[in-house]
Amino acid sequence: MFLKFLAPSLLALVVAGCASPPAPKQFSPALTPFPSECLVVQRVMFNAIGRQFPLNGYLAMSDTRGKRLIVTESFGGVMADLLIKPDGTVFVMQSSRMFPAHYMRSLMATDVQYVFGGETKPNHPFVTMLTTNHFVVERTGYKLDLRILETKPGAQPDSMFDETLVKK
Amino acid sequence: MKLFTVLFSGLLALTAVAATNEIAPSAPADVRTIMQEFQKKSATAQSVYMEFVQERVLKLFAEPLKTEGVMLIARPDKIRWETTAPYQTIMLGEKKNVAQFEFNDGKWEKLKLGFPQALERVMQQMTAMNQGKMDAMTADFNITATTGSETVLTMTPKNETVRGVMASLEIHLSPDFSATREVVMNEPNGDLTRITFHAEKYNVEFPAGTFDQNKPLPVAEIKAAVNHVP
Numbered sequence: 001m002f003l004k005f006l007a008p009s010l011l012a013l014v015v016a017g018c019a020s021p022p023a024p025k026q027f028s029p030a031l032t033p034f035p036s037e038c039l040v041v042q043r044v045m046f047n048a049i050g051r052q053f054p055l056n057g058y059l060a061m062s063d064t065r066g067k068r069l070i071v072t073e074s075f076g077g078v079m080a081d082l083l084i085k086p087d088g089t090v091f092v093m094q095s096s097r098m099f100p101a102h103y104m105r106s107l108m109a110t111d112v113q114y115v116f117g118g119e120t121k122p123n124h125p126f127v128t129m130l131t132t133n134h135f136v137v138e139r140t141g142y143k144l145d146l147r148i149l150e151t152k153p154g155a156q157p158d159s160m161f162d163e164t165l166v167k168k
Numbered sequence: 169m170k171l172f173t174v175l176f177s178g179l180l181a182l183t184a185v186a187a188t189n190e191i192a193p194s195a196p197a198d199v200r201t202i203m204q205e206f207q208k209k210s211a212t213a214q215s216v217y218m219e220f221v222q223e224r225v226l227k228l229f230a231e232p233l234k235t236e237g238v239m240l241i242a243r244p245d246k247i248r249w250e251t252t253a254p255y256q257t258i259m260l261g262e263k264k265n266v267a268q269f270e271f272n273d274g275k276w277e278k279l280k281l282g283f284p285q286a287l288e289r290v291m292q293q294m295t296a297m298n299q300g301k302m303d304a305m306t307a308d309f310n311i312t313a314t315t316g317s318e319t320v321l322t323m324t325p326k327n328e329t330v331r332g333v334m335a336s337l338e339i340h341l342s343p344d345f346s347a348t349r350e351v352v353m354n355e356p357n358g359d360l361t362r363i364t365f366h367a368e369k370y371n372v373e374f375p376a377g378t379f380d381q382n383k384p385l386p387v388a389e390i391k392a393a394v395n396h397v398p
Contacts, residue, residue, distance in 0.1 A: 039229070043255040045270065051282040054257060054270060058233060068228070074257065076224040076233075076361045147272070149254045160228050 033132075034116060036063040037155040044071070045145040053098070055079060057146070059116060065161035069112055071099070083163055084109055091163040111137050115146065199313045202321065205345055215242040215374060217394045218348075219367040222251075225360045232362075238387060239365075246379040250387055260381050264288050267381035278382070309337070318342060318349055332356060369394055 034040065042057035053073075060068040064086060071080040081094035082104050090109040095101040099108065114124040115135050128136045133148035159165055218239045223232035237251040249259045256271035266287040268279045281287070308330075309323035319341040325331045335356045340349040350364040375393045377385035 041233075041254065045279075046282075048282075050280060052279040053282040054268070054279065056233075056255075058229070060229075070226070070228070072224070074251070074259075076222075145272075147255075154230075157228065157230060 034061055034151060035153040037061070037153065039152040039154070039156060040116070040148055041150040041152070043147050043149055047143040047145070048141065059112070060156040060160045061116060062155065062161060065158070067112060067116060068093075068156070068160045069108070080104055080108065082108055082112065083161065084112060085161075085163070088113070091166070093163075093166050107139070111144065199311050199321075202313050202319065209345060213243075213370045215370070215372050216240070217367075217369040217372050217374075217390075218365045221364045221366075223362045223364075225362065227358055238390075240374060240378060240390070242374055242379065248379055248384070252387060258384050258387075259287060260379055260384060261287055262379060262381065265381060269384060276384075319345070 038061050040057075040059040040061065042059065044055045044057050046053040046055055056072045056074065058070045058072070066083060066085040069080070069082045069084075070078060071082075072078050078094055079096045080099040081092075083091040083093050085091070090105050092101040092104050095104055111127070114127050115137065126137055126139050128138070130136060135144075135146045135148075137144040137146065216239075220237055220239055222235045222237070224234075225232045234254075235251050236253045237249070239250075240246075240248040245261075245263050247259075247261045251257045258269040258276075260267045260269075266281065266284050268281050268287070269276045270279055271277075308327065309325055311324075312322045314320045314322070321339040321341070323337040323339070325334060325336075333355065335354045338350075338352040338354070340352070342349060348365050348368075350362055352363075353361045372394050375385055375390060377383065378390055
């Protein structure tokens with residue numbers, strides 16, 4: 001029931017977020033040093049409509065194969081699954097009512113690129129890096145408090161970056 | 169979200185089994201007998217303390233995604249589910265009241281929870297199970313059992329929609345029902361969540377503040393108190 005409410009709300013937030021960005025803050029994605037092949041484990045607090053949604057993020061990164069972000073709720077249920085190829089092409093592998101595909105393509109993918117590298121623009125007006133493992137993404141409609149718990153160096157399986165393996 | 173609810177359905181079943189410190193004379197031979205043992209033993213313990221390791225096994229990842237923590241239950245209706253690593257969060261429930269806390273920058277923050285209804289529903293189910301009310305479980309699952317070095321109850325959701333999220337739920341028990349070894353939630357695509365329990369203690373007296381929904385007692389103090397119980 002709540003998700004039915006949240007999904008359209010997020011849509012509204014997406015529109016609002018695009019229309020009126022907050023004042024620019026100086027953050028350069030070039031400052032985020034991650035191994036060329038790694039898995040980044042995150043704890044994320046998604047703030048929207050005055051509520052907090054604690055989530056886990058698992059980001060597999062490869063300079064040559066792309067980025068794969070899987071977002072789960074605390075008990076492991078997948079809320080979002082996103083693949084970004086090295087050329088910037090975005091594939092929504094799994095969406096949810098909380099995170100619809102259009103939100104993932106337009107905002108989640110952009111945030112990932114800014115925080116974890118891949119974005120070519122020098123500064124991201126929505127991202128603040130408080131420490132090297134603590135980021136805040138703040139848009140008009142929502143706020144993400146993202147903490148990196150662990151960065152595990154090493155290559156992830158090729159299947160992680162295969163856009164043809166979309167979950168049915 | 170469905171998985172969240174389904175998972176807690178599994179946890180409530182676990183709770184019913186785990187809340188006992190009696191030893192059954194022999195392993196039951198059929199599901200009906202096991203269910204009766206469930207019901208009988210679920211009524212015996214006033215409280216339970218358990219530590220857990222939760223592994224989220226996704227085929228995509230080379231290694232399971234692990235979390236660790238504790239689960240505390242006190243009759244008739246209090247529960248504390250706390251993750252202690254790799255992050256710290258506390259979920260508390262008592263009747264229709266639920267709360268969640270997140271530990272960051274050296275302090276606990278009470279969250280303005282986005283999904284309070286789900287946690288509330290869990291608490292109601294937990295309460296029912298702790299009182300030995302098994303009707304909901306048999307109504308929602310087809311249940312089979314195997315016995316051997318351990319007893320495994322395999323619960324298959326009757327509802328097709330639920331089966332689309334969870335293929336089956338396994339509850340692994342010691343042969344004498346004295347302990348719950350693990351709970352496994354199998355998903356249709358082969359992914360699974362495994363929760364392994366250890367360090368169980370029953371009928372412990374939790375210190376004041378354990379279930380406080382405004383300022384929960386730190387888990388270290390609870391562990392210290394619990395570990396003094398013989």
